[in-house]
Amino acid sequence: MTQFTRIMVDARSRHARWAMASLERQHAIIAKSLDPNRVGGRRSLWRLDKGRGGASSRLYVVSDAVPDIRVLHDELDVGPSDLASCAYEPFLDRLSIGQEWGFRLRANPTKSLPSAERGRRGRRAGISRIDEQLQWLQRKTRECGFHMPINRLELPEVVVKDSQTIDFTRQGSTVTLTSAVYDGVLVVDDPELLRTALLDGIGRAKGYGFGLLTLVPLADDYRTGNSAL
Incomplete structure (x- = not known):
């Protein structure tokens, strides 16, 4: 359990x-x-x-x-x-298609950079621009069973509350991770995929506090347009 x-x-x-x-x-x-x-x-x-x-x-x-x-x-x-x-x-068993939830996700958004050598795999790099961090999450939603509704400004209901680069030492070496905290609203499209995302996390660096998606009921003031999200 x-x-x-x-x-x-x-x-x-x-x-x-x-x-x-x-x-x-x-x-x-x-x-x-x-x-x-x-x-x-x-x-x-x-x-x-x-x-x-x-x-x-x-x-x-x-x-x-x-x-x-x-x-x-x-x-x-x-x-x-x-x-x-x-x-x-x-x-998790109560999730169903069409439900709306407030959500928070602290993620490590990354992208693959091509290698200069033919046939060699490229390396992963952190995404630091906020607009690209939002695009990264938009891509992830498709495989995680939800979408973010579009507001009256024709933008997804999500903001990056905290974007930063974090350095720490691990076994004598410096590790650098890009961190983005997303707050927003999601609509359930596929409950099973969303359950998997809630249990397995989204993105990389999960052992270091990234990838955990949490859901909360939407407050009445959000539904009437008065939310601080």
Whole structure:
């Protein structure tokens, strides 16, 4: 049974601030909190939504098991009341064609660059321009079972809230990843494909907090045109 877990992280905690300053540390903590010896099964997904103005951050995890609260307590000063988890399948089973949801996705948009040598595979490169990041997501929606409705400005209902390049050290080498946080509205076209995207993630660098798509019911003020999205 897949578990969807939300963990509230107090940004005032010294341990938490230290952990949240590095993608490599976050990756190690999440891996440690789950079964490090697990063989098979789906890759776990996670995303850290940092709070603003001193508000608690929210760590979301989709995994085969509930993260170990003892590890989270030691590494992030998280207590039992800060963790809420539930089986994910009942929600996934309720998805149907035509439903509208608000969504958030932190992704690592990339593109393939051609090789200068004939017959040699090109390399992957991060997409840093916001217009190209939106185009990347538009292409991904077709294989993930949804589309984004067009608003009165004849644009998809989605914005890039945060676009940046992140550097961190892994095994003595510097890793650079392009990050884009998408907030928007989607319409379900193929529930099965969307379920797969929610469980398997979208794009690359999933072990480092990218690819987790989350859905929320649309607020009434969005339906009347007053949403801040």
